[in-house]
Amino acid sequence: MRQQLLAQAEAVLEEWMKARGEVPTQETIEGFRLLALHRQGARGVPSFNACRETCREIAYHYNLLSGSPEKRDHLERMMGMLVEHLSLFVRGKMEVEGLGEFCCASRPLRQQSAVEEGSDG
């Protein structure tokens, strides 16, 4: 299960890289490709670091799942939620990418509507 969840998380970041026209890295950081993909994905997009700790927590839970058999169900559930969070975050980010800062996408939208209003008049 933990391999599956880690692969899902990597796939989410691969999609992010592909959408930006880049080749997803095969490198690893601290033994995790996920962390290398995150670093690659955040290059030039500082706000992408808002999912940095989520990626690190996924890696941490992956490691926890190599032991602690008595907590396996709980840890798998938490790891699943972390992957879900990463997926939601990146999905939302992909929707607004090209529209401006993640933390406020309004400026390019206003600029666009101003251009349209100008051409109407």
Next chain:
Amino acid sequence: MNKYQRVAYYPGCALEGTGHAYNSSTKAVGKALGLELDEVKDWNCCGAMEVKNVDPKVQTYLSSRVMSIAAHEMKAKVVMAPCNGCYHNLKKAEYDLAHDAASRETVDRISKKAGHETYQAGSLETIHALDWIKDGIGEEELKRRLKGSLKGLKVANYYGCMYTRPRHIFPEKDRGAGSESTSQPHFMDDLLAAAGAENVDFPLKTACCGGAHTLSDSDTSTKLVLNILQAAEAAGADVIATECPTCHSGLEMHQVRAEKVLGKKTKVRMLYFTQLLGVALGVSPRKLGVHENASDGISLLKEKQIL
């Protein structure tokens, strides 16, 4: 005297609106702990997200004006901002003014035009409400002043994504033992544990709540918040402790929306960490604004026999 004993207080816009309870509980806790707040006179918006997108340097100016008033007119050495957005923006302005000549030029030009002294980087220390209590009082003194306890209350501490990000604007963090961590923040955990709460392992403590998407893409925000709420419940939490008015109202609002739109009900409650500390310090819930929260904290605290 500890340098945090008396600080300039910058509540910011949110604490006069949706975060009113955070404002009143911060003041009440300060009073109970003997910490003093001098509100910055004639403060303005920090530039928040809106101005930053129009022109980041104007945002730097707006934050610098707040710091200029605190440093020059009030002669303060420390300014405390309880809102993560304000805290972040003041820290960012400080960093930009120390490292970017163009920002200094813009701030100086607008300050002169506005008729006040230009803020110079390094004149003031910006801290969060967590630093104020953690370093101004500390856990041991806090314990001595308790009149009650949060014993039996399981807490997921939620810091949000702006309290520690980006790392380079928080040079005082990640300095080893005793300092705050940007990857695993713990100041709120430490304070609430000192007040008797049981902190749960909560891996989404710095995850994005989709706050900025709240109006432009509500569904994504609702799903992000729902995941945070469900993770807190899975971790065994009764309550999520917050330290940011935007995160707090986002969690409350999208908890309701998740039930209405997605049919997903969660029971975990939200309380500001200052409300929880205030209860343990014997301050009345009304003074802490607990009744103002959308999330029903009163019944939870009664159920846990804390009230």
